[in-house]
Amino acid sequence: MSVKVSTTINGDQIDFICEPDETLLDALRNRVGLTGAKEGCGTGDCGACSITIDGRLVCSCLALGVEAEGREIETVEGMADGDKLHPLQRKFIEHAALQCGICTPGFLIAARALLSRNPDPDEEEIRFGLAGNLCRCTGYDKIVRAVQDAAREMRGA
Amino acid sequence: MPSALIDLTPFHGPKEPAKIKHQGGMMQYEAPQTTQAAVALLAKAKGNAYVLAGGSDLLVRMKGGYIEPDLVVDIKRIKAMCQVKKTASGWTIGAAVSCAELGETKALIRDWPGVVEAANLIGSKQVQGRCTIVGNMCNAGPAADSVPAMVAAGAMAQIAGPKGKRSIPVELVAIGPGKTSLKKGELVEAIVLPKRPARSGDAYLRFIPRSEMDIAVVSCGVSLSLDAKGMVKDARVSLGAVAPTVLLVPDAARAIIGTSLDEAALEKLGRACSAACRPIDDKRGTIEFRTKVAAVLGKRAAKIAFGRAGGK
Numbered sequence: 205m206s207v208k209v210s211t212t213i214n215g216d217q218i219d220f221i222c223e224p225d226e227t228l229l230d231a232l233r234n235r236v237g238l239t240g241a242k243e244g245c246g247t248g249d250c251g252a253c254s255i256t257i258d259g260r261l262v263c264s265c266l267a268l269g270v271e272a273e274g275r276e277i278e279t280v281e282g283m284a285d286g287d288k289l290h291p292l293q294r295k296f297i298e299h300a301a302l303q304c305g306i307c308t309p310g311f312l313i314a315a316r317a318l319l320s321r322n323p324d325p326d327e328e329e330i331r332f333g334l335a336g337n338l339c340r341c342t343g344y345d346k347i348v349r350a351v352q353d354a355a356r357e358m359r360g361a
Numbered sequence: 362m363p364s365a366l367i368d369l370t371p372f373h374g375p376k377e378p379a380k381i382k383h384q385g386g387m388m389q390y391e392a393p394q395t396t397q398a399a400v401a402l403l404a405k406a407k408g409n410a411y412v413l414a415g416g417s418d419l420l421v422r423m424k425g426g427y428i429e430p431d432l433v434v435d436i437k438r439i440k441a442m443c444q445v446k447k448t449a450s451g452w453t454i455g456a457a458v459s460c461a462e463l464g465e466t467k468a469l470i471r472d473w474p475g476v477v478e479a480a481n482l483i484g485s486k487q488v489q490g491r492c493t494i495v496g497n498m499c500n501a502g503p504a505a506d507s508v509p510a511m512v513a514a515g516a517m518a519q520i521a522g523p524k525g526k527r528s529i530p531v532e533l534v535a536i537g538p539g540k541t542s543l544k545k546g547e548l549v550e551a552i553v554l555p556k557r558p559a560r561s562g563d564a565y566l567r568f569i570p571r572s573e574m575d576i577a578v579v580s581c582g583v584s585l586s587l588d589a590k591g592m593v594k595d596a597r598v599s600l601g602a603v604a605p606t607v608l609l610v611p612d613a614a615r616a617i618i619g620t621s622l623d624e625a626a627l628e629k630l631g632r633a634c635s636a637a638c639r640p641i642d643d644k645r646g647t648i649e650f651r652t653k654v655a656a657v658l659g660k661r662a663a664k665i666a667f668g669r670a671g672g673k
Contacts, residue, residue, distance in 0.1 A: 205387060224390035224433070225423065247421050248488055260461060260490040266420045267491070268413075270390050271435060314486065335573055336485020 211272040213238065214282025222269035229253045231269030232279065240280035240309040244338065251337035254310035255279050261317035263336075280309035283316065291354040292316055299350035303341035311337050315351045323359050327352070381409050383429040392435040396442070396521045396550055399434050404523040404546030406432045412548050413437075414457050415491035417484065418500045434548075442550060445469060452554040453519075456495035460507070464489070473554055474669060475563030475582060475662075479510035482567065485574055495549045501535035504577040504602035508535070510565040512599035512609050513582030516554050522547035532599070535606045560587040562669025564662045567601070568654050570645075577602045578646040581634065581658040583666040585617070591672050593617045598630065598659060603638040603651050610637040613659055622667045630663055631656030 206221045213236065220235040227246075232238045232255070244250035246265050253264040256278045257271075283290040292315050295301070302308045311334060318325060318333035325333060330348050339347060393399045403410050408431030413419055422428045436442050442455040445466055452469060460480040463469060470477045476494075483492050483506050494507040498518065511531045518534050520527050523546040531552070536542050543549070567580035580601035588594040598613035616629035640651040 207390065223387070225388040225430075227420065227424075246424060248417055248484065251485065251487055254487055257490075260459065261487050262490040263417075263487045265424075266415075266417050266488070268390065268416070268420070268433075268435075270392075271413075271416075271437070273392070317486070332573065333486060336487045 207270050209270055209273050211275055211277055213277045214279060220269070224268070224270055226269045227265050228255075228257075228267040228269045228272055228277075229264035231272070232264060232277075235269070238279050238281050242306050242309060244306065244310075249338070250307070250310075251314060251334075252307050252310040254313040254337065256313065256317060259320075261314055278313070280312055283312060290316070291357050292319075292351065295350040295354040295357070296347070299346050299353065301342060301346040301350035307337060307339045307341075311339065311347055315347075315354070319351070319355050319358060323355060325351075325355065380426065381428045383408065383431055388430050389432045390435065391432065392438045394438050394440075396439055396548075399436055399439060399548060400521050400523060400546055402432065402434050403548060408432065410434065412456075412499070414442075414493045414496045415459060415488075417488050417492040418496060436548070447472075449556075450553070451556040454494065454552045454554070456493060456549050456551055458493060459490055460492050460494065461486070461489040463494070472557045473510075473514060473563060475565045475584065475666065476507065476510045476514050476516075476554065479507045479565035479582065482506045482565075482573070494552055498531060498534050498552075499541055499543070499549060501537070501539050501541050501606070503538055503605055503607065504580065505607070506565070506567060506577060506580065506601070508607045509580050509582035509599040509601040510563065511552060511554075511582075512607055513565075513584040513597045514554050514563055515584065515597055516552050518549050519551045519553055520547050521550045526550075528553070532607060532609045537605050558586050560589075560591075560670050560672075561585065562666040562671075564665035564669065566658045566662045566665070568646075568658060576645065579603055579640075579651045579654040579658055581655065581662045583659070583662040585663070585666050585670060587667075587670045587672050592619060592621055593626075593667070593672075596663075598634065598663070600634060600637060600655055600659070602646075603640040603655055605639075608637055610634060610659075612637065617663060622663060622672060627660045627663065631660050634659035 222231040242252040244252035248263045248266045255264045410432040413435040437457045442457040464481045497505045497507045516531045563584035567577035569575035582599040585596040596614040598610045612633035620626035634655040638652045
């Protein structure tokens, strides 16, 4: 039996219908049409499906769609302000911190969550903070540099 | 916990956990607002009922096809279960409190740094945003990180069920890999950590072949208190991943009680840790390796706990 879920996604009030055993990732992609969060492993190992629920970074593949009731969800689609990219998005492009791009939405959301708690992380803190996100293209160095550069800009330094 | 982090197989007879199939049709999802309502749902459930806290183990098992729940009871709408509170008798950590939140509770870290560091070793930041120490305990994996730290801390599991409430030591919750002593209709509401006397400290260490996001090959929790002269007055030592369940090792604690944690006492603690091991050989470690490393981790964790208690 399908369940109706009322939630807030990127600041917008959204209602969707999903099955009780459907993941939040599937609901976002297939019911709401937000395909930014990706399914990599589907078991919480790769971080490609990273979103925040009530400000907390999570893997949307390890949450149920029905759990979103009354919560505040943020996905990569909400990061840019209209045409103006978030500093992290801009720095990922400038530093070529992506190739195939599958992991990128997850990295952006995880990096934003990291910087919201720690605006000035050192390299080790960035690497540990993003350890739940796997990238098979870049070798991570460019991602770390992009996050450091974005953090610098966001701090106004 | 993500697939790579669930590892119950070494201690199972068959390589694959038994598949638990739907008895009815679709899965039913409920998010009650009170513990009483959650207990009632679980007690009257027909078929397979599961509690959902963080879901980092449950959803992986569902998607892997290991279980097909008839009923999932989400406890995150129960207010008391979402709180971590300092009380007159210690700390009460609700069953739905994420490990990430524990890592942000500074006063808890001051009292129980070992418990919090263990909780913050589970999975990635994403997993920590959801996973709970109660879920870690109820998943009953032999290598669960937070459990040895809780056992060393003398933590109690507060259980609610159809016959009322009861409280049991954490080491009595798991009875084998993936199996708990909870009865039908029962769920763990909270973990209670005792009040900390002055001059106390705890620590948790694990051996993994990588720098993070891995399953313990061996792990050890130590909690101790010192007397006014700096001698160990009380201690508890626990080991993970060296037996079907996490072990409390009273001989290891006895080895250091009444000492200033001198070399001889540490050696004795190490020998007691190794003697308590009943490990298996598997892809992550041999019996010989686990038995040896248990002693090494025991000694190191005891030193850290001693230092945190102000010992010299």
